[in-house]
Amino acid sequence: MEQDKVFPSGEIKQIKGSCLVLKGDDIDTDRIIPARFLKCVSFKDLGDQVFADDRIEMKGSHPFDINKGSSILIVNCNFGCGSSREHAPQALMRWGIRAIIGQSFAEIFFGNCLALGIPCATSEKKTIQEIQQEITKSPTAKFNLEIQKLVFESPNKSWNLSMENGQREMLLSGRWDVTSQLIDKENKVQSIKKNLPYLTNFKE
């Protein structure tokens, strides 16, 4: 199933697609991907295992079973708390999620998403509830997330979202993959290594 999916790359300006609502605060990364699926040396099979235990418990009525093909996930507060496992956003991405909108995100999870090119935008409780209601009314409708303007649009309505300017800029410019920027500073790293007390036997 994975081969036909295109993972985020380059400039990320817009995400279009149907939405999936997952209600609840403090949904932790153990729920997103239970630890037994971390026994792997590659992320490639994680898409099928996203929310594995919750889906087994709900016997096919979990949002990740009934909304296959959705690309925008709507959540509530502190989504992705707990373990730093990048397996969580990897599993969401490999299932098909390309953007997440919620009241708030746990910090490490947010950073992991950004490193994969998955925007996490926030808004206040009331707005998130309105978005959830709109999706429930028309579950198959295509929504549109505009990163530049930070608006989320249904066929009939639109809502303003928030994201730090820097993070928005990184997505828009395609520089969310920071590895090359970091590597470019190798000279500076080497000079820090020559000057940090704990790397130079505490010489003055």
Place this chain on the structure above:
Amino acid sequence: MDKLHGGSTQLFIGLHLIHEVTSPQAFAALKDKGLKVLSPERTFATVDHIVPTTNQNRPFADPLAEEMLSTLENNCSSHGIKLYGLGSGKQGIVHVIAPELGLTQPGMTVACGDSHTSTHGAFGAIAFGIGTSQVRDVLASQSLAMNKLKVRRIWVTGQLSEGVYAKDLILHIIRTIGVKGGVGYAYEFAGPAIEALSMEERMTICNMAIEGGARCGYVNPDNKTFAYLNGRLHAPKGKEWDKAISWWKKLKTNTEAIFDDEMIFNGTEISPTVTWGITPGQGIAINEAIPCPEDLDPADKPIAQEAYKYMNIDPGTYLTGLPIDVCFIGSCTNGRLSDLQAAAEIAKGNHVAKGIKAFVVPGSEQVAKEAKRIGLDKIFKTAGFEWREPGCSMCLAMNPDRLEGSQISASSSNRNFKGRQGSATGRTLLMSPAMVAAAAIKGEVTDVREMLLQKENTISN
């Protein structure tokens, strides 16, 4: 180091720790991009999450676990990274071994692909968990893109009472501020009650900062920090040691420092604290009733309802007397020598209640060795506890140690999330190691202070 595109800061990483779960994909990404490891001498590896705690002979019975360890071994040897492997005498949970080997030092920036990296802040280091893409970045560049954190100082007055431990203090702080209260913050722990804590106790506090949403925990380095580090394998020696101390002393927070937020707790008022729900913030003092929905903030009600149902626990009832099935003593939160000593004190002269599975997993090979030297393994075994080999074990159940069905565990670990201990319906009560030992002896949740009191009376009679 420098501002990056998008406004984040490039931060030099002084110490990078890796393990078998979050590193293989990072090494694979390096290979794909044709990148080298920039500073292999600043990365140290161990194996902890997947190791069995009964039979550690290779190959492991679980082929996936074996593949993960051999991948780590290959990656370390081909990139020249030091691996403290099984049987080296120095293997163990990454957050236990780095301090005990003297790798973690004041003033360092420490990163590891594990959220409990906050532990190392106990030494006056800036330490935080990262994802696998960032592990790749640190390997490739010895640096990371980070955003500046706000700092909340948590000042703890007074002192902890008999039978109340560092674990109770941090569970109390988290239940008060909440599991999302620390998002965007680093927590600096200070005040008389924090200064009075040993280094191992400070590690327990900083370890669980992340459970309150704070990516870093921090305690100013002081004489206890220096005494702990003195003589350890990677700690400075001789003349360097004296120079190190004078540099470390300068790192202390300025007395006039202004914090983004401050909170004050009274350590003397804290009781043994136990979680009843499915987040580490759902905790109560042992003599308190489980909160009723009407007593809760409206925002906390839905998750409380979910917790009553999942835990099969009624609001308004007490945890004392609740029968338990499994007792787990160990983890990066509470798997150090002083944790095992506190639990052994309770276990000594008692026996695990009938039908209870109780086991002790030392945090490292060094902890295990020292515990054996002072006879803790014998105390535990005589009391009916199983004595295991070091690893993460049932904290997250990536190895064969796990709950079955809806078993309920008294656990000295750090997370009580749904399914955390290896069964999708398994239930976890977080508490101090002494409280876990007390629960094992009684077969039910018990106030450890009563057992300590009984012991004292027996001795004085």
